[in-house]
Amino acid sequence: VKVGVVGAGAWGKNIVRTLSELDALGAIAETNPATRAQLHETYPGVPLVEGVEELVGLVDAVAVATPAEHHFSQAKTLLEAGLDVFVEKPITLDSGDARRLADLARARGRILMVGHLLLFQPAVKRLRDVIADGLIGRLTSIHQERLGLGRARPVENVLWSLGVHDVAVILGVTESSIESVAFVGQSVLTHGVDDDTYLHIDLSGGVQAHIHNSWIWPEKRRRLTAIGTQGMLVFDELAQTLTLHRKRIDAELRNVDEGEELLAVDPGQPLTLEMEHFIACCRERKTPLTHGDHAVEVIRVLEMATRQTVTT
Numbered sequence: 001v002k003v004g005v006v007g008a009g010a011w012g013k014n015i016v017r018t019l020s021e022l023d024a025l026g027a028i029a030e031t032n033p034a035t036r037a038q039l040h041e042t043y044p045g046v047p048l049v050e051g052v053e054e055l056v057g058l059v060d061a062v063a064v065a066t067p068a069e070h071h072f073s074q075a076k077t078l079l080e081a082g083l084d085v086f087v088e089k090p091i092t093l094d095s096g097d098a099r100r101l102a103d104l105a106r107a108r109g110r111i112l113m114v115g116h117l118l119l120f121q122p123a124v125k126r127l128r129d130v131i132a133d134g135l136i137g138r139l140t141s142i143h144q145e146r147l148g149l150g151r152a153r154p155v156e157n158v159l160w161s162l163g164v165h166d167v168a169v170i171l172g173v174t175e176s177s178i179e180s181v182a183f184v185g186q187s188v189l190t191h192g193v194d195d196d197t198y199l200h201i202d203l204s205g206g207v208q209a210h211i212h213n214s215w216i217w218p219e220k221r222r223r224l225t226a227i228g229t230q231g232m233l234v235f236d237e238l239a240q241t242l243t244l245h246r247k248r249i250d251a252e253l254r255n256v257d258e259g260e261e262l263l264a265v266d267p268g269q270p271l272t273l274e275m276e277h278f279i280a281c282c283r284e285r286k287t288p289l290t291h292g293d294h295a296v297e298v299i300r301v302l303e304m305a306t307r308q309t310v311t312t
């Protein structure tokens, strides 16, 4: 499977490098002439074009890594041309458009995969298995922080830019469906674009999720804490550690602390695992882990939150 890439910017260049390492890089579409010149030096022999349409006929599949506002039209063009498509997160800026892409891919028998990278972290897969195996009893809540001095974006807010990863993990890790959301955000840098957000999600089965995202924060923090009736789990994404805390409060409201255990997890390379998965799905015609319908649900949650935003 030869994969083309649209958009080799800050993130897309990592996709280009990874596909090249996997010997699957077929072509690159990039509008910026200076970036194209650099790519030509680094990847001599790889066809370089300007427009997404020019990839048709050159490759079997395409990874779209342009800014989010281009995702819908570019993915639609590629799916209609009969190509398999990987789209970076967020799939689109509108759940109706996300649904249209998922339906189009299904109708045309094409693979549609979305770049919810965290679900390819081996520790997140382990976390899902540990919860499903009942090691922490009944899951009651999940708390996520994705904070730091980050790349402030002018169109999508910090929930759409960073929190999208966390929402994707919640929907991927729990077996629950969304019942309601509550959202508070603050916009400081660009009018109407929140830089700091708190999202609370009520899931079926009484599970609650709480996500804090900010790109104006002094320390880089990426952490998921899962609380269960029999124990707790902490995934520190930066340290790449998954810790099981055998701690709880019993029926008599006494603290029970039976220590903690570092669960060994192979760190892996999430982007390599993600691209390998995309290529395998294209080759074997199987549904990706981060398929179109999952991405539609993620966008629906973000939209529910956005509807509650009051900008003065």
Ligand SMILES: NC(=O)c1ccc[n+]([C@@H]2O[C@H](COP(=O)([O-])OP(=O)(O)OC[C@H]3O[C@@H](n4cnc5c(N)ncnc54)[C@H](O)[C@@H]3O)[C@@H](O)[C@H]2O)c1
Pocket: 006, 007, 008, 009, 010, 011, 012, 029, 030, 031, 032, 035, 050, 051, 052, 065, 066, 067, 068, 070, 088, 089, 090, 115, 116, 117, 161
């Ligand atoms: N999965 C992750 O962890 C992760 C991390 C960062 C960014 N992203 C996502 O990747 C996407 C790109 O983000 P970025 O930070 O690399 O943006 P960027 O602005 O740095 O890069 C975008 C690139 O696309 C090119 N481009 C724009 N329009 C084009 C077009 N019509 N045809 C071809 N090329 C075009 C630009 O010239 C630029 O080089 C976003 O959706 C972002 O959310 C994902």
